[in-house]
Amino acid sequence: MKKALMAGALGFLMPAMAAAGEYNITVDRVMIDTGDFVKEGIGYNGASPGPVLRFKEGETVTINVTNNLDEPTSIHWHGLILPFEQDGVPGISFDGIPAGETFTYEFPIVQSGTYWFHSHSGFQEPNGAYGAIVIEPEGREPFRYDREYVVQLTDKHPHDANRVMRNLKMMPDYYNRQQQTVGDFFADISKHGFMTTLQDRLAWGDMRMMKADVEDVQGFTGLINGKGPEQNWTGLFEPGERIRLRFINSSAMAYFDIRIPGLEMTVVQADGNNVQPVTVDEFRIGVAETYDVIVRPKTAEAYTIFAESMGRSGYARATLAPEKGMEGPVPGLREAPLLTMADMSGMHGMDHGDTTGADASAGMDHSDMNQGEMAPDGMKDDAVMAADASDSMTGMDHSGMDHGTMIMSEGGASDPFYAEGSGLVPVAANGGKFLSYADLRAQKPLYEEREPTREIELRLTGNMERYTWSINGVKYEDAEPLKLQYGERVRFKFVNETMMTHPMHLHGMWSILDVGAGEWNPVKHVISVQPGTTVYMETEVDAPGQWAFHCHLSYHAASGMFRKVVVEGGPDQGNTARAEVAKDGGDA
Amino acid sequence: MKTLTLSAFALALTLPSLPALGSDMPQDDTRRKDALTLWGVQFEELEYRYSDDDEELGVWNGDAFYGTDELKFRWLTKGEYAIEEQAYEKLENQLLLQTPVSDFFDAKAGVRFDTPEGPDRTYGVLGLTGLAPHWFEVDASLYVSDEGDTSAEFDAEYELLFTNHLILSAALDATVAFSEDREIGVGKGLVSTEAGLRLSYDLIDRSFSPYLGVVHERKYGDTADFAEAEGGGTEDWFAVIGARVSF
Numbered sequence: 001m002k003k004a005l006m007a008g009a010l011g012f013l014m015p016a017m018a019a020a021g022e023y024n025i026t027v028d029r030v031m032i033d034t035g036d037f038v039k040e041g042i043g044y045n046g047a048s049p050g051p052v053l054r055f056k057e058g059e060t061v062t063i064n065v066t067n068n069l070d071e072p073t074s075i076h077w078h079g080l081i082l083p084f085e086q087d088g089v090p091g092i093s094f095d096g097i098p099a100g101e102t103f104t105y106e107f108p109i110v111q112s113g114t115y116w117f118h119s120h121s122g123f124q125e126p127n128g129a130y131g132a133i134v135i136e137p138e139g140r141e142p143f144r145y146d147r148e149y150v151v152q153l154t155d156k157h158p159h160d161a162n163r164v165m166r167n168l169k170m171m172p173d174y175y176n177r178q179q180q181t182v183g184d185f186f187a188d189i190s191k192h193g194f195m196t197t198l199q200d201r202l203a204w205g206d207m208r209m210m211k212a213d214v215e216d217v218q219g220f221t222g223l224i225n226g227k228g229p230e231q232n233w234t235g236l237f238e239p240g241e242r243i244r245l246r247f248i249n250s251s252a253m254a255y256f257d258i259r260i261p262g263l264e265m266t267v268v269q270a271d272g273n274n275v276q277p278v279t280v281d282e283f284r285i286g287v288a289e290t291y292d293v294i295v296r297p298k299t300a301e302a303y304t305i306f307a308e309s310m311g312r313s314g315y316a317r318a319t320l321a322p323e324k325g326m327e328g329p330v331p332g333l334r335e336a337p338l339l340t341m342a343d344m345s346g347m348h349g350m351d352h353g354d355t356t357g358a359d360a361s362a363g364m365d366h367s368d369m370n371q372g373e374m375a376p377d378g379m380k381d382d383a384v385m386a387a388d389a390s391d392s393m394t395g396m397d398h399s400g401m402d403h404g405t406m407i408m409s410e411g412g413a414s415d416p417f418y419a420e421g422s423g424l425v426p427v428a429a430n431g432g433k434f435l436s437y438a439d440l441r442a443q444k445p446l447y448e449e450r451e452p453t454r455e456i457e458l459r460l461t462g463n464m465e466r467y468t469w470s471i472n473g474v475k476y477e478d479a480e481p482l483k484l485q486y487g488e489r490v491r492f493k494f495v496n497e498t499m500m501t502h503p504m505h506l507h508g509m510w511s512i513l514d515v516g517a518g519e520w521n522p523v524k525h526v527i528s529v530q531p532g533t534t535v536y537m538e539t540e541v542d543a544p545g546q547w548a549f550h551c552h553l554s555y556h557a558a559s560g561m562f563r564k565v566v567v568e569g570g571p572d573q574g575n576t577a578r579a580e581v582a583k584d585g586g587d588a
Numbered sequence: 589m590k591t592l593t594l595s596a597f598a599l600a601l602t603l604p605s606l607p608a609l610g611s612d613m614p615q616d617d618t619r620r621k622d623a624l625t626l627w628g629v630q631f632e633e634l635e636y637r638y639s640d641d642d643e644e645l646g647v648w649n650g651d652a653f654y655g656t657d658e659l660k661f662r663w664l665t666k667g668e669y670a671i672e673e674q675a676y677e678k679l680e681n682q683l684l685l686q687t688p689v690s691d692f693f694d695a696k697a698g699v700r701f702d703t704p705e706g707p708d709r710t711y712g713v714l715g716l717t718g719l720a721p722h723w724f725e726v727d728a729s730l731y732v733s734d735e736g737d738t739s740a741e742f743d744a745e746y747e748l749l750f751t752n753h754l755i756l757s758a759a760l761d762a763t764v765a766f767s768e769d770r771e772i773g774v775g776k777g778l779v780s781t782e783a784g785l786r787l788s789y790d791l792i793d794r795s796f797s798p799y800l801g802v803v804h805e806r807k808y809g810d811t812a813d814f815a816e817a818e819g820g821g822t823e824d825w826f827a828v829i830g831a832r833v834s835f
Contacts, residue, residue: 090614090618090620091614091615091616091617091618091620091621092614092616093614094614095614096618121618122619165624165626166626166627166628167793167794169624169626169628170626170628170630170834171794171834174793174794177752177753178752179749179752180749181749181750181751181752182748182749182750183750183751202722205721205722205723206721206722207721208692208719208721208722208723219793463691465691465692465719466657466688466691468657475623475657476620476621477621477622477623545613546613546614558620558624559624562620564616566613
């Protein structure tokens with residue numbers, strides 16, 4: 001804190017010393033070629049994704065954004081701590097950038113790490129308006145690497161985003177091609193018996209819910225750095241090097257499960273903040289999250305970066321190789337997960353009859369199952385592996401479990417951030433370690449630990465059939481702003497009452513995810529809340545002004561899961577960003 | 589500089605009731621703050637029917653809507669065109685306002701205009717439409733005609749997925765009259781039913797799905813008697829070919 005004050009004072013005394021980077025960005029109509037289809041979209045400096053902006057902690061950046069579109073635009077600097085007028089949300093931070101005009105953003109860089117930027121106007125972001133931000137720290141990184149690559153993912157859809165929204169509103173299952181069929185019914189009968197299967201279907205039919213509602217919008221092509229699976233973006237390396245991969249999920253809707261068969265990944269940063277290193281075989285990246293990992297390929301072979309969507313309806317693929325043109329084997333997609341009653345347990349007012357998710361899942365204790373032990377040893381082929389892993393699950397003795405009439409999906413491992421018995425719990429393809437939120441620990445506490453001043457409950461609500469999404473049952477159009485007082489430490493309680501996963505993003509302030517580690521809780525900008533779960537985060541309310549707060553799934557935000565947050569009190573913003581440097585510098 | 593900050597801070601503290609940052613805060617008047625206004629057009633049936641006694645019909649059943657979650661304007665259109673006679677056996681248009689009344693159901697109200705060959709009718713419409721448990725799409729309407737006759741119509745549809753693209757849909761439509769309207773051949777009681785089975789394939793997304801199917805139409809009671817008296821049939825089987833269209 002003291003050091004921070006000094007730094008702040010230094011900033012006052014020697015403003016001339018502050019480095020100032022100037023950047024120019026144009027917002028343009030571009031063509032996006034995914035290898036599967038070519039689609040007109042929106043990009044930056046003539047391309048989608050836009051450029052990788054490289055900032056340095058401590059500098060003040062000036063970014064001139066010229067809007068070459070025939071509609072208003074905006075750029076939001078996702079995850080950056082800055083004065084609210086610079087946050088780039090039309091109607092909340094500023095008025096937006098009219099067609100043909102240039103807006104100059106100017107703000108101090110008070111943090112380091114991997115972030116991204118995107119349009120906050122209409123559906124420009126799903127249509128291609130996004131890019132990456134890399135911020136070099138003032139001091140040294142607490143980990144070593146020899147080279148680094150940005151790995152920016154997205155889920156490019158052949159339909160224009162407005163059309164996707166309209167189709168979802170007309171038919172919420174418009175894009176869902178993983179629904180259970182007559183064939184699945186008979187397959188379940190042979191597996192679980194007629195009565196169990198029938199009762200299972202009746203239970204779901206009674207709720208008018210679909211087990212297959214994992215991904216709203218299927219039919220996309222996964223892109224990495226703008227390249228489709230066939231176009232195969234390739235990053236070069238020399239064997240033995242440590243490579244830092246800066247994963248950014250810029251998708252409109254898709255969560256990705258990422259693995260690099262043959263390589264372990266050491267996660268060193270989450271959402272731009274250093275975490276205590278944790279080595280994993282696979283991790284899930286929520287929409288708008290970033291994870292930095294370090295990999296160390298020792299042999300001169302090609303490694304596939306494989307990012308399967310959570311619902312297994314699509315994938316992105318890239319390659320790490322010693323030479324251009326080399327390719328590693330590309331695994332097949334694993335079987336699509338299905339929701340279970342446990343994922344529905346957050347829904348109130350629903351009569352689950354005797355198939356209550358909570359009861360049935362309480363009978364299941366998967367917590368001491370070791371996934372590693374369940375997968376046969378010596379297996380290398382991922383596709384075969386995945387099949388085997390699920391076979392070994394089905395082969396398990398379920399007789400002691402009280403399933404009621406439930407048909408559990410295979411997998412069903414335990415993770416504190418998923419409902420017990422959830423069908424969405426990820427399992428590493430090679431049977432190894434899958435990153436959980438519970439594994440994340442801050443490298444260094446960003447804030448002094450203190451008691452929250454109050455708790456705010458935010459129920460994540462919605463109606464899949466109408467494709468309406470809301471917070472506490474109220475859509476953005478009908479909602480009052482959420483009011484916070486400057487200086488508070490607010491504890492947010494997220495209760496997911498829907499059957500979908502929601503990546504909740506608070507602008508302007510950090511979200512301290514409660515993983516039960518006290519001051520070592522990781523600091524994020526997106527908190528993913530799984531169906532049927534309750535998740536807590538705390539926020540030091542240290543940024544005056546108006547901020548956006550929303551689900552980062554584009555079509556959920558657009559159909560109502562969005563709020564304005566007003567931070568009342570605090571130093572006057574009019575006193576320039578300089579004051580912000582001192583304050584925020586103190587925290588960072 | 590510092591004092592300025594401090595005094596601004598003090599000011600903010602002394603005027604807590606005012607929005608601390610003054611009135612220059614943007615008000616969210618973007619489209620995001622507006623209710624989503626959407627439109628859509630759907631033809632559940634757009635088909636050619638060939639009956640067991642060689643009658644040929646062009647038939648459609650579609651709707652278009654415009655509006656928000658809270659209020660939609662909907663135009664429903666239904667028709668049967670006898671190809672040989674070059675005449676509309678049925679031509680029905682409804683203009684409706686629709687609003688949610690529960691998680692899965694909308695109430696609707698409006699007017700219906702029947703302008704087939706022969707006498708016209710205008711009706712007031714009240715109804716419910718939505719998704720019943722177990723995925724039955726249901727639609728129930730109550731009609732009061734300008735002649736003072738009341739009737740009710742009930743529609744249900746269920747889809748069975750052979751695959752995620754090959755879909756069998758079963759539809760049942762039944763009409764009941766609470767009073768007789770001899771002029772348009774409607775007797776009191778159960779008037780008619782139409783049951784259809786259609787096997788469709790989603791060829792272009794869900795926007796164009798060609799299908800093959802069978803349809804059974806039947807008239808009952810006095811309505812059947814009136815039809816027979818006029819030399820018409822009371823029961824028909826049709827082979828149908830058509831497409832579901834939405835955009």
